[in-house]
Amino acid sequence: METEILTLSDPAAEERALALLDAGDLVALPTETVYGLAADATQGVAVAKIFAAKGRPSFNPLICHVFDLAQARGLAVVGRAAEDLAAAFWPGPLTIVLPLAPGSPVHPLATAGLATVALRAPQGVAARLAQVLGRPLAAPSANPSGRVSATSAGQVLKGLGGKIPLILDGGASSVGVESTIVMPQADHLVLLRPGLVTRAALADASGLKVRDRATTAGVTAPGQLASHYAPAGRVRLDATRVEPGEYLIGFGPEPVAGQELAADVINLSPSGDPVEAAARLFAALAAFDSPDIAAIAVAPIPAAGLGEAINDRLRRAAAPRT
Ligand code: TXA
Numbered sequence: 001m002e003t004e005i006l007t008l009s010d011p012a013a014e015e016r017a018l019a020l021l022d023a024g025d026l027v028a029l030p031t032e033t034v035y036g037l038a039a040d041a042t043q044g045v046a047v048a049k050i051f052a053a054k055g056r057p058s059f060n061p062l063i064c065h066v067f068d069l070a071q072a073r074g075l076a077v078v079g080r081a082a083e084d085l086a087a088a089f090w091p092g093p094l095t096i097v098l099p100l101a102p103g104s105p106v107h108p109l110a111t112a113g114l115a116t117v118a119l120r121a122p123q124g125v126a127a128r129l130a131q132v133l134g135r136p137l138a139a140p141s142a143n144p145s146g147r148v149s150a151t152s153a154g155q156v157l158k159g160l161g162g163k164i165p166l167i168l169d170g171g172a173s174s175v176g177v178e179s180t181i182v183m184p185q186a187d188h189l190v191l192l193r194p195g196l197v198t199r200a201a202l203a204d205a206s207g208l209k210v211r212d213r214a215t216t217a218g219v220t221a222p223g224q225l226a227s228h229y230a231p232a233g234r235v236r237l238d239a240t241r242v243e244p245g246e247y248l249i250g251f252g253p254e255p256v257a258g259q260e261l262a263a264d265v266i267n268l269s270p271s272g273d274p275v276e277a278a279a280r281l282f283a284a285l286a287a288f289d290s291p292d293i294a295a296i297a298v299a300p301i302p303a304a305g306l307g308e309a310i311n312d313r314l315r316r317a318a319a320p321r322t
């Protein structure tokens with residue numbers, strides 16, 4: 001894939017970005033913190049392409065970028081603390097983790113199946129694109145997994161050139177570190193990631209105490225949250241044979257032995273495409289998450305590329321519950 005670079009002063013740049021995002025493709029773009037690798041957060045395949053391009057070995061929940069508080073209200077339950085924080089710091093380098101609104105259009109792959117969503121209204125082109133598109137943009141930092149965050153278009157090109165169709169060049173990021181992430185609770189705030197917006201500023205704007213994640217009982221890093229979609233039933237991985245009555249999550253064109261005895265089958269990608277499979281994974285686990293479903297078998301999924309992230313997520317879903 002050829003990677004095109006357009007400067008923001010080019011009048012065609014935003015229109016080209018919009019067309020790509022609307023079609024479910026990726027656009028790397030500048031924000032005041034770091035460059036983001038953006039996709040339409042409501043399209044599962046688009047979000048899956050982010051993980052594929054970054055070579056990410058697991059599905060972390062992603063920050064969804066919005067234009068303003070009004071757009072945020074369509075996605076999440078915005079309480080008093082969030083209102084105050086947004087009024088003080090949006091647009092800017094603050095991300096607020098909020099409960100998903102009922103019927104929220106954010107795709108479960110963007111939230112890693114959590115019941116919450118991280119929202120940020122950035123400055124500049126990312127916010128404008130979210131506004132014109134009318135949809136939130138999921139965007140982690142625009143670098144290959146495990147490498148430092150990119151703060152210029154050149155750095156994005158170095159890491160992701162050939163893997164994404166477009167980079168918008170807006171010069172060097174002014175902040176240079178990722179946004180502060182905060183999660184409002186009933187009577188305090190939990191600081192999930194420090195950034196330019198300080199603890200003191202958060203307390204000032206909200207009138208609430210700010211606690212660390214570590215000192216707050218029951219809250220842990222997102223990857224370890226129990227609410228990650230572990231279905232009620234037992235999950236059996238790498239199943240090469242279906243036991244009668246099991247529910248089957250399949251992959252690829254070949255049926256699993258005994259598949260005709262399965263209570264129900266969801267194939268993540270009949271053609272064997274890992275991007276499509278990633279996009280459908282959380283919905284499949286949710287569909288089989290019922291007290292009436294005791295056992296779920298999952299067909300082997302090749303570990304290469306995005307398969308590593310899919311298998312990581314499945315291992316978590318299959319892990320013994322505490
Ligand atoms: O500055 C930034 O925030 C940059 C620019 C591009 O906006 N974006 C960024 O996004 O750093 P990302 O997707 O890499 O940040 C993801 C982090 C996760 O690792 C997690 O710590 C937190 O955001 N996060 C996202 N959703 C969450 C949720 N529902 N609950 C708790 N933490 C969440």
Ligand code: MG
Pocket residue numbers: 140141149
């Ligand atoms: Mg990052």
